[in-house]
Structures are given as structure tokens and as C-alpha cells.
Amino acid sequence: MSERVLHGIGVSPGRAYGPVVPLATGSVAEPGTEPAAEPDAEVARLAPAIDRVVAELERRAEAASGSAAEVLSMTAMMAGDPTLLKHATERVRGAGRGAERAIWEAAEGFAESLKASGGYFAERAADLYDVRNRVVAELRGVPQPGIPTLTEPAVLTAHDLAPADTATLDASKVLALVTAEGGPTSHTAILARSLGIPAVVACAGITEVAAGERLLVDGETGEARTGVAAEDVPNTTQLSTVEFSGALVGTVSLAANVGEPTGARTAGEVGARNVGLLRTEFLFEGRQTAPTEDEQAAAYDEVLSVFPDGRVVIRTLDVGADKPLAFVPLDPSPNPALGVRGLRIALADPELLDVQLAAIARVAAGYSGELWTMAPMVATPEEARWFAERARGHGLRNVGVMIEVPAAALHAERILAEVDFVSIGTNDLAQYTFAADRQSAGVAALNDPWQPALLSLISTVGAAGRTTGKPVGVCGEAAADPLLAAVLVGLGVTSLSMTPRALPAVGAKLSELDEPACARIAAAALAAGTAEGARTAARGA
Numbered sequence: 413m414s415e416r417v418l419h420g421i422g423v424s425p426g427r428a429y430g431p432v433v434p435l436a437t438g439s440v441a442e443p444g445t446e447p448a449a450e451p452d453a454e455v456a457r458l459a460p461a462i463d464r465v466v467a468e469l470e471r472r473a474e475a476a477s478g479s480a481a482e483v484l485s486m487t488a489m490m491a492g493d494p495t496l497l498k499h500a501t502e503r504v505r506g507a508g509r510g511a512e513r514a515i516w517e518a519a520e521g522f523a524e525s526l527k528a529s530g531g532y533f534a535e536r537a538a539d540l541y542d543v544r545n546r547v548v549a550e551l552r553g554v555p556q557p558g559i560p561t562l563t564e565p566a567v568l569t570a571h572d573l574a575p576a577d578t579a580t581l582d583a584s585k586v587l588a589l590v591t592a593e594g595g596p597t598s599h600t601a602i603l604a605r606s607l608g609i610p611a612v613v614a615c616a617g618i619t620e621v622a623a624g625e626r627l628l629v630d631g632e633t634g635e636a637r638t639g640v641a642a643e644d645v646p647n648t649t650q651l652s653t654v655e656f657s658g659a660l661v662g663t664v665s666l667a668a669n670v671g672e673p674t675g676a677r678t679a680g681e682v683g684a685r686n687v688g689l690l691r692t693e694f695l696f697e698g699r700q701t702a703p704t705e706d707e708q709a710a711a712y713d714e715v716l717s718v719f720p721d722g723r724v725v726i727r728t729l730d731v732g733a734d735k736p737l738a739f740v741p742l743d744p745s746p747n748p749a750l751g752v753r754g755l756r757i758a759l760a761d762p763e764l765l766d767v768q769l770a771a772i773a774r775v776a777a778g779y780s781g782e783l784w785t786m787a788p789m790v791a792t793p794e795e796a797r798w799f800a801e802r803a804r805g806h807g808l809r810n811v812g813v814m815i816e817v818p819a820a821a822l823h824a825e826r827i828l829a830e831v832d833f834v835s836i837g838t839n840d841l842a843q844y845t846f847a848a849d850r851q852s853a854g855v856a857a858l859n860d861p862w863q864p865a866l867l868s869l870i871s872t873v874g875a876a877g878r879t880t881g882k883p884v885g886v887c888g889e890a891a892a893d894p895l896l897a898a899v900l901v902g903l904g905v906t907s908l909s910m911t912p913r914a915l916p917a918v919g920a921k922l923s924e925l926d927e928p929a930c931a932r933i934a935a936a937a938l939a940a941g942t943a944e945g946a947r948t949a950a951r952g953a
């Protein structure tokens with residue numbers, strides 16, 4: 413077992429160790445150029461094969477959610493683009509190609525022009541090759557390519573991953589992804605980050621690593637190492653629970669994001685002792701009437717019982733025109749992210765909020781830990797005061813708001829004068845800062861939490877926390893990136909809440925660092941001009 417280090421670009425943080433399963437997806441044999449005997453018959457085969465591919469991709473999009481669904485819908489649109497069929501048809505009629513060869517060449521032509529455009533467009537070429545391979549498989553009457561069902565946890569390696577494959581990965585079995593192609597804004601990278609799977613792209617030589625060989629992958633440094641014996645694997649990759657010893661972690665509280673009671677149990681199993689964000693939408697969605705105070709109290713109690721001595725931050729309802737509820741009358745908004753959502757619903761009709769606050773106050777009274785309550789989508793100090801008065805009126809203490817609108821970040825100090833704490837939602841703060849829909853893969857690079865402008869706003873909020881002596885949390889996806897977590901601490905953030913599976917890696921990273929180190933790393937990232945530059949500068953510092 414020789415030790416070899418392969419270098420790529422780390423695009424989704426975390427370390428993993430396990431056996432390699434190479435993917436042969438995409439390796440559809442190239443069709444020959446022999447002339448078609450009956451051009452009309454060949455042309456007639458094209459449209460139905462393309463339609464079946466579009467249908468399959470749409471089916472997968474419906475089964476997926478979030479950015480995975482978005483990516484799959486985009487690929488389905490690419491497949492259904494009439495120009496693809498038109499160019500393939502021309503190749504049958506003009507050059508006498510068979511249907512398989514015709515679609516192959518038509519897709520190749522498009523892929524070449526995408527590659528020539530560079531950047532984001534070049535990375536879409538992988539999507540187009542996936543479409544091509546699927547259509548060829550359909551024409552041959554064989555199953556469309558896809559990821560095999562994994563029987564044990566494995567590191568998946570591939571030349572490149574098709575979005576349709578990445579989107580349907582079983583995150584519980586895939587330890588890490590390593591591809592020879594791709595870039596930081598490729599779909600593989602976007603989806604791996606959203607699934608919390610460590611990933612390395614542009615890793616030359618990875619396809620030569622044999623099936624079954626053990627690979628140690630670092631999604632932050634971009635290293636993939638072969639020949640490492642299990643007993644030599646650094647501790648962090650073996651952590652199954654949140655354990656850390658360093659001084660810094662003691663001063664920064666780490667917590668889990670939870671979206672429902674089963675999520676609370678999973679968080680408890682990996683050792684989380686606090687919940688920094690309990691999303692309460694699960695109680696309200698898919699029903700005809702609002703949940704009663706009793707129903708809500710029972711659900712909150714179930715979550716609290718997993719963290720008897722911890723701190724749980726409950727966020728009040730955060731829905732809007734994008735996720736309408738049967739019992740909340742809302743005007744259909746042409747631009748739902750900018751419409752009536754989050755606290756704005758409560759401002760228009762406080763009844764729903766009052767029932768929720770009453771339920772929270774009831775469980776707070778019997779809870780042995782600390783229960784904090786916060787409101788989403790707050791834009792002004794006035795709104796923060798309105799919420800705080802209402803929550804305190806129900807007897808709640810520790811009342812805060814989320815900072816996810818740039819206006820709130822800019823006036824964080826005035827907001828902190830009204831409430832006991834704030835928690836930064838970096839997912840929405842990025843979306844509103846860059847005017848870039850967080851659901852849209854097409855603008856994912858702008859929603860990169862390393863963007864220096866986003867870091868500037870977080871720094872304003874961190875400074876406000878230091879001035880007022882009040883806690884500043886981060887509960888967006890940014891907190892789950894170990895190096896970025898260090899930046900956030902350096903910017904003045906005092907608690908980090910994240911998907912439970914990220915806790916061991918973030919805990920391990922912070923335990924290596926002290927406050928001056930975090931401050932240095934943060935200063936380096938803040939001074940950078942681009943997200944990539946901020947990553948590189950932070951790593952260097």
C-alpha cells in the first residue's frame with residue numbers, strides 16, 4: 413500500500429476516510445459514424461428518446477428538494493432545449509449519421525461552445541454530457557446511467573459527476589466525493605456543500621485509484637491521500653461525537669440546527685448539547701389549520717427533552733409567499749423572497765405569533781436548560797422592539813432576532829439595544845446582500861459565504877455585539893465550514909449553530925486555535941477581494 417497524495421480543489425469542507433467506489437457513469441461507449449440506412453426512421457427515434465430523458469430528470473427533480481431540485485430542473489431544461497433536437501436532426505439529414513451519433517455530435521458542439529465561454533458556463537458542460545449519455549442510453553434501450561446503490565459507506569470517485577447523480581446521492585452512505593474535473597461552482601460542488609459531504613474537484617489522477625483502496629479526503633485543503641492505514645487516520649475523521657478540548661471552543665458555543673423532533677434526536681446522538689436554531693415550520697406546513705398551543709407545546713417539549721441541560725433557541729414561524737399556508741391569507745407575490753414573510757406575517761396579523769409565543773412560554777417554564785426565542789426576517793430596530801415586547805409580554809426571557817436582512821446588519825447596534833441577542837442567518841443575508849436567489853444554482857457563486865462583502869456585514873454585527881456585550885450567533889450554512897467558523901469567531905461571533913454532521917469538524921478546527929489566531933484569519937479573509945481570495949488568505953493566515 414503505497415502512500416500517494418493527490419491534489420485538487422477542496423470545495424466542501426470536512427475530512428473522511430473510507431474505501432473507494434469509482435463511478436463509471438458517463439462512460440457510455442461512443443457511437444460509430446457509419447451512415448444511417450433510413451434517415452427518416454433515425455430522425456423519428458430522436459424526439460421520443462429525448463422526451464424520456466426529460467421526464468426522468470423531471471421525476472428526479474420532483475423527488476429532490478432545494479438546490480438539488482433546482483439543478484435537476486435545469487438539466488431537464490437543457491435536455492428539452494429544441495435546439496439540441498434540431499442540431500441532431502440536421503446531422504442525420506445532412507451528414508447521414510445514425511440517431512446515436514447525431515445526438516452525440518450535437519451535444520459535443522454545444523459543450524465545446526460552453527467550454528469556450530469559460531467560468532460558470534464551462535462547468536455546465538458536464539451537465540450536457542450527462543444529457544447526451546442519457547439520450548444515447550435511451551436510444552440503445554439500456555437503462556440511463558446512474559450511481560449504483562452503495563451497500564457500505566464509501567468515497568465516490570469519478571471523472572466528473574453528473575448533476576442528476578450528485579442530486580440523488582445517499583448522504584448517509586457517501587463519505588466524500590472526489591472528481592478529476594469540475595470547479596468550485598460546478599454542480600458537484602454546490603450539491604456536495606448542500607448535502608454536507610466533503611468534496612474535492614479538479615483532482616488529477618483520482619480515476620486511477622483502484623476500487624476498494626482506502627482514501628483519506630480533506631475537503632478543505634483539497635488533498636486525497638492513498639495508503640494511509642486506519643490507525644494513522646487523524647482523530648478528527650473518527651470523531652463520531654462532538655468532543656474537543658481546546659481553550660477556544662470553551663468560549664464559543666457550538667450548537668445544532670434542528671428542523672423537527674427526529675432531527676433533534678440525531679443531533680443528540682452526535683453529541684450536540686445545544687440547539688442554536690430550531691426551525692418551527694415543520695409544525696405548520698401541510699395542514700389546513702394552524703397547530704394549537706397544546707400541539708406546539710408537545711412538539712417543543714419533545715425537542716427540549718433531548719437537551720435537558722443545554723440551550724435551545726426556538727425561532728418563530730418563518731414562512732411566506734414562497735411556502736404559503738392554507739390558514740395564512742397572503743397575496744400571491746411576484747417576488748416572494750421580498751414579500752410578506754417571517755416576522756412580517758406576524759406584524760400584519762399577530763394572532764398566529766401569540767399562540768406560538770404562549771406555547772414556547774409554557775414549555776420554558778418547565779425546562780431545566782435555557783430557552784431562547786427569536787424572530788426571523790427582522791429589518792429594523794422598530795420591528796425588533798415590537799417582537800421583544802410581545803415575547804416578554806408572554807413572560808419569555810432571552811429574546812432575540814435574526815440578522816438576515818442587510819438593513820438589520822447595518823443597524824445591528826441599534827437592534828441589540830432592543831433585544832438580548834442576535835443570530836445571523838448567513839443564507840438569507842447572502843441572498844439579500846447580493847440580490848441572488850439562494851435557491852438558484854445559476855447565482856450560487858454570489859451566495860458563497862466567503863464573499864468579502866458578506867464578511868464585512870458580519871463584522872459590523874460582531875462589533876456591535878462586542879460594544880453592547882451581547883451574544884452574536886451564526887446559524888446559517890457558513891457556520892458549518894471549519895475554516896470559515898474560525899473567521900466568524902475572529903469577527904466577534906460568540907456561538908455557531910450548524911447541521912449536526914458538521915459539529916465534529918468545526919469543533920476540531922476551533923480547538924486548534926486561540927482568539928488572536930482567529931482574529932488574524934478573519935482580518936486576512938476580510939481584506940481579500942474575492943470569495944476564493946478570502947479562502948486562500950484565511951488558509952495562509
Ligand SMILES: C=C(OP(=O)(O)O)C(=O)O
Pocket residue numbers: 689691730816836837838839840841887888889
Ligand atoms: C439560518 C437561516 O434561516 P433559513 O435557512 O431557515 O432561512 C438563514 O437564512 O441563514
Ligand SMILES: [Mg+2]
Pocket residue numbers: 788816837839840
Ligand atoms: Mg433565513
